[in-house]
Amino acid sequence: MKLKKSNSIMLLASVSILGLFLFPLWNITLEAPQYPIPLGMDIYINDFADANPHDIKNINLMNHYVGMKYIPESIPEFKIFPAVIIVMSIIGLFLSFKANHKWFLSWFVVMLVLAVAGIYDFYLWEHDYGHNLDPKAIMKFTNPDGSIMGFQPPLFGSKDILNFRAHSYPQLGAYFLAFGMFLSLVAFWIGKKTNPKTNESH
Amino acid sequence: MKKIIHFITAFAFFAMLLSCGKNSQNGTKKQGALSSNAAEKVYVAPGEYDEFYAFISGGFSGQLAVYGLPSGRLFKVIPVFSQDAEKAWGYNEETKPMLNTSHGFVPWDDLHHPDISQTNGLLDGRWVFVNGNNTPRIAKIDLTTFETTEIIELPNSAGNHSSSFVTENTEYVVAGTRFSVPIPQKDIPIKDYKGNFKGALSFIAIDPEDGGMDLKFQIMMPGFDYDLAHPGRGASHGWFFFSTYNTEEASTLMEVNASQNDKDFIAAVNWKKAEEYISAGKGKKMPAQYAHNVYNDQTHMATSTIKDEVLMLDASELPGLVYLLPTPKSPHGCDVDPSGQYIVGSGKLSANLTVHSFQKMLAAIEAKNFDGEAYGIPILKFDDVLAGVVDQAGLGPLHTEFDGKGNAYTSFFISSEVVKWKLGTWEVLDRQPCYYSVGHLMIPGGNSREPFGQYVVAMNKITKDRYLPTGPEVTQSAQLYDISGDKMELLLDFPTVGEPHYAAGIRADIVMKNSRKIFKLEENDHPFAIKSESETKVVRDGNVVHVYMSTIRSHFSPDNIEGIKVGDKVYFHVTNLEQDYDVPHGISMIGANTSELLIMPGQTETFLWEPKEVGVWPFYCTDFCSALHQEMQGYVRVSPAGSALPLSWSLGED
Numbered sequence: 103m104k105l106k107k108s109n110s111i112m113l114l115a116s117v118s119i120l121g122l123f124l125f126p127l128w129n130i131t132l133e134a135p136q137y138p139i140p141l142g143m144d145i146y147i148n149d150f151a152d153a154n155p156h157d158i159k160n161i162n163l164m165n166h167y168v169g170m171k172y173i174p175e176s177i178p179e180f181k182i183f184p185a186v187i188i189v190m191s192i193i194g195l196f197l198s199f200k201a202n203h204k205w206f207l208s209w210f211v212v213m214l215v216l217a218v219a220g221i222y223d224f225y226l227w228e229h230d231y232g233h234n235l236d237p238k239a240i241m242k243f244t245n246p247d248g249s250i251m252g253f254q255p256p257l258f259g260s261k262d263i264l265n266f267r268a269h270s271y272p273q274l275g276a277y278f279l280a281f282g283m284f285l286s287l288v289a290f291w292i293g294k295k296t297n298p299k300t301n302e303s304h
Numbered sequence: 305m306k307k308i309i310h311f312i313t314a315f316a317f318f319a320m321l322l323s324c325g326k327n328s329q330n331g332t333k334k335q336g337a338l339s340s341n342a343a344e345k346v347y348v349a350p351g352e353y354d355e356f357y358a359f360i361s362g363g364f365s366g367q368l369a370v371y372g373l374p375s376g377r378l379f380k381v382i383p384v385f386s387q388d389a390e391k392a393w394g395y396n397e398e399t400k401p402m403l404n405t406s407h408g409f410v411p412w413d414d415l416h417h418p419d420i421s422q423t424n425g426l427l428d429g430r431w432v433f434v435n436g437n438n439t440p441r442i443a444k445i446d447l448t449t450f451e452t453t454e455i456i457e458l459p460n461s462a463g464n465h466s467s468s469f470v471t472e473n474t475e476y477v478v479a480g481t482r483f484s485v486p487i488p489q490k491d492i493p494i495k496d497y498k499g500n501f502k503g504a505l506s507f508i509a510i511d512p513e514d515g516g517m518d519l520k521f522q523i524m525m526p527g528f529d530y531d532l533a534h535p536g537r538g539a540s541h542g543w544f545f546f547s548t549y550n551t552e553e554a555s556t557l558m559e560v561n562a563s564q565n566d567k568d569f570i571a572a573v574n575w576k577k578a579e580e581y582i583s584a585g586k587g588k589k590m591p592a593q594y595a596h597n598v599y600n601d602q603t604h605m606a607t608s609t610i611k612d613e614v615l616m617l618d619a620s621e622l623p624g625l626v627y628l629l630p631t632p633k634s635p636h637g638c639d640v641d642p643s644g645q646y647i648v649g650s651g652k653l654s655a656n657l658t659v660h661s662f663q664k665m666l667a668a669i670e671a672k673n674f675d676g677e678a679y680g681i682p683i684l685k686f687d688d689v690l691a692g693v694v695d696q697a698g699l700g701p702l703h704t705e706f707d708g709k710g711n712a713y714t715s716f717f718i719s720s721e722v723v724k725w726k727l728g729t730w731e732v733l734d735r736q737p738c739y740y741s742v743g744h745l746m747i748p749g750g751n752s753r754e755p756f757g758q759y760v761v762a763m764n765k766i767t768k769d770r771y772l773p774t775g776p777e778v779t780q781s782a783q784l785y786d787i788s789g790d791k792m793e794l795l796l797d798f799p800t801v802g803e804p805h806y807a808a809g810i811r812a813d814i815v816m817k818n819s820r821k822i823f824k825l826e827e828n829d830h831p832f833a834i835k836s837e838s839e840t841k842v843v844r845d846g847n848v849v850h851v852y853m854s855t856i857r858s859h860f861s862p863d864n865i866e867g868i869k870v871g872d873k874v875y876f877h878v879t880n881l882e883q884d885y886d887v888p889h890g891i892s893m894i895g896a897n898t899s900e901l902l903i904m905p906g907q908t909e910t911f912l913w914e915p916k917e918v919g920v921w922p923f924y925c926t927d928f929c930s931a932l933h934q935e936m937q938g939y940v941r942v943s944p945a946g947s948a949l950p951l952s953w954s955l956g957e958d
Contacts, residue, residue, distance in 0.1 A: 139885075156822075156883035163857050163869065163884070240932060 110288025116255025172173025203293025365802025376798030385413030707757030748809030863938030890926030
């Protein structure tokens, strides 16, 4: 069986997103003068991991001074996200063998919605992490307007938080996801061009 | 304008007069900031690293100091033979066994000669070996932790001075005895010295994997004083050379009586031959008591074992094991050049340096052309083994180092100078004064096939007016010279810890990459370690109480303990749960008759507290660990001896 070009690309798209299981999705890095090797956390689709040994423990130690909760060992998302990606990959594979380009677009749209939902979920967690502070915190900081200072890391980009400079950027896993989604669009495009309604075969 | 130029010229001339002194016969010298950029050469900008580590002995301080070169900045004083309250060395329960000897606990020694481990004749930067002179011991410092991890005592020795030098694959660390003594010790008149006193040379085998030390054998030698030593290398690998004095075998008024012979000896010991004799069963086991102390980085504890036997080879009975090379006037330094070809004897009461040739020595041995013998050990003829003499180089030569470019540098104690001369032609090339009375010299990598011939460090015995005065006792000092050019240039004076007898230096990049940042908590096998706060507890066993305590920023767990009674022996086993670089915690208890603890991340240490009074007594963190360091404190409630109050402990309960 020989796949059409568009279907081959869709196949590649479906496989690409599995890169999320090999590489971190996101990274948060905290720089400060006392940390010549910055503290960092890699967020995988199913795990929080130290960028260097013991980084998360040391981030927790820093953050407890301002009343932030410890970064949990696990979160429900670590079960949900991998399942979603595997299901989407299987659907994508199915489509690449059995369906035409219109389905590829559908797959892209669904994946996009899921990705946006995932990022929103990440934002909510970050917001809670940065704002839901222990009322007995050792050090309490307020903004110039008198409100309690939050310590939410940026969703994307870099930001100063007290003595730290926090960086939050997507990593290779996220690029694999984006690349897969882009490929599904390409597959749709090529499929649309080479497959007019007459459905003529090569 | 012209006036100003005149003034400057006159000033410069005056400065030259001052700095040249007695050395003006060799022409003008570059010295001081006026004529050079010395400051620039030793300046290491903030945040940048020195190019070399220098391990400089602390002499009577008993410790080893770690400096950077060229800056001369002090990084660490590694406790070795002396108790160190700052680091709890010899005070905490874990390290007390390190200072155990056959004479019991000896809290001090006189640390003289560091040498760095080698592979194929090159410094590998794994360990530094040092000798304790007084109660003869050899210690090993691990350069991943910069801590002393092993100490072995040497039996049949006294004044462990011609030590602790490594062979070119670190097969052995070799030690000699400065004082000969009756072997085995016995109750005899001191005046019966001659013939009854013996010297033992010790060969400590080093495990190539973990550096473990094992006293493999000793060689029984005549009752001379064995002063310094160095290994052969290259062609002379397999030989070891020891300088001797008191070949007169005097036992009183030594300064006179041990200085009568025109020539003493350099003893050439064929240790490969010794190994053959041992294989052939020629060694004799003799009873001997000596301690072997080992510190383990996993249990964070030391153990001390008393050994009871040593394998002895008698140089008087085993032909070919030792030859004696006549060397003028009580030689001190006994230094082998990077090629292994030349053995330089520094006759300290002479003006000349004597250089022996290893090839000539072999030829003379082959020809059996001996000039008599001493206690059955053949004496070679002076002229047969002589390679050359550096004539009238200075007064009181002590020690020679090499730059790997064919030049040698000798310290002269009496004339207080470093003299540069050329191997082969024996001509003096340059000389620079030392302030004052230089003992030994150090070129990083000097005792290897490939010295890093950029700097020489002179270690001085006297400083007098060189620094701000500090009462009758003033600082000891080292001086750094740039030797990269034709002429030496004094760059820097820097104070040292204790008396700097000797040093070893190594390029920093060889060592720094192996330096540990923390101890892994999961690898902590201390019997009283805890891995998390949930494991903290207090356990009573009769009147002995064990506190399993943890530290993490910024609290102890537990920090409230009740149920302790007067007369208890309370052991605080404190584990630092931190796993971050450079976050030690300390702890000290009011009235504890010991030092603080200083606990590295992942480590467990123990101190003993014996409460004598009823009350509530505080303890606190002694190392500024964090913003809440000052709050890192706790209380122990002490009840009367017969109190029924049960043990309880807590953290954060109101």
